[in-house]
Amino acid sequence: GAVVSQHPSWVICKSGTSVKIECRSLDFQATTMFWYRQFPKQSLMLMATSNEGSKATYEQGVEKDKFLINHASLTLSTLTVTSAHPEDSSFYICSASGRRVNEQFFGPGTRLTVL
Amino acid sequence: GDSVTQMEGPVTLSEEAFLTINCTYTATGYPSLFWYVQYPGEGLQLLLKATKADDKGSNKGFEATYRKETTSFHLEKGSVQVSDSAVYFCALSLDGNKLVFGAGTILRVKS
Numbered sequence: 739g740a741v742v743s744q745h746p747s748w749v750i751c752k753s754g755t756s757v758k759i760e761c762r763s764l765d766f767q768a769t770t771m772f773w774y775r776q777f778p779k780q781s782l783m784l785m786a787t788s789n790e791g792s793k794a795t796y797e798q799g800v801e802k803d804k805f806l807i808n809h810a811s812l813t814l815s816t817l818t819v820t821s822a823h824p825e826d827s828s829f830y831i832c833s834a835s836g837r838r839v840n841e842q843f844f845g846p847g848t849r850l851t852v853l
Numbered sequence: 854g855d856s857v858t859q860m861e862g863p864v865t866l867s868e869e870a871f872l873t874i875n876c877t878y879t880a881t882g883y884p885s886l887f888w889y890v891q892y893p894g895e896g897l898q899l900l901l902k903a904t905k906a907d908d909k910g911s912n913k914g915f916e917a918t919y920r921k922e923t924t925s926f927h928l929e930k931g932s933v934q935v936s937d938s939a940v941y942f943c944a945l946s947l948d949g950n951k952l953v954f955g956a957g958t959i960l961r962v963k964s
Contacts (some may be wrong), residue, residue, distance in 0.1 A: 742896060770950070772951075772952075779956065779957075780956055781857070781942070781954040781955055781956045781957060782897075782942070782952075782954045783954075784951060784952070784953075787950070787951065831896070831897070833896075833897075835950075841899050841902075842899075842952065843896070844889075844896035844897040844898070845896050846894065846895055846896045847896065
């Protein structure tokens with residue numbers, strides 16, 4: 739299947755700083771990318787959907803000014819957690835789909851810890 | 854709203870045992886149903902899917918049947934292996950795009 743990577747795999751930052759997480763589709767063109775958040779022992783919660791070259795569509799309750807999503811190319815989307823606080827600590831997962839791939843392919847996730 | 858409920862884990866089985874992981878859903882329309890598997894350190898992978906009632910999805914010895922009357926999509930395997938140890942997620946999609954996930958069930962298979 740298609741491969742999606744995320745970087746970094748884990749990050750620790752101080753409260754008030756911003757953190758950027760990258761999601762790349764390595765062998766296909768990702769016209770749509772999805773960002774999920776997963777709390778311990780809970781399901782993945784969709785945060786936003788982004789189409790290449792367009793603004794992201796955020797799910798209800800997700801602050802778009804706090805979680806900035808950019809999908810500037812067909813192989814890269816970024817999630818920036820701005821002014822991070824301890825409650826933003828979580829596991830963030832991206833997935834991607836494209837015109838020639840009829841399913842979502844998931845990245846391995848990024849563990850964010852805010853001190 | 855649309856939701857998926859899975860049995861809580863962890864589920865611990867001996868090798869070659871029979872596996873069932875229950876999954877039920879609520880949806881406003883007629884969803885497609887999925888099982889994803891997440892091996893340690895890896896991303897979620899699609900295991901199988903079914904797009905309409907009475908469809909059976911199958912892959913790698915796993916199977917699940919879309920039961921509209923009971924709104925269920927239980928995952929089964931006749932003989933599990935240690936390599937099946939992973940987290941299993943049931944999910945639905947109404948538009949072929951947005952996925953709604955269950956909480957996940959940890960499966961541990963002992964040799």
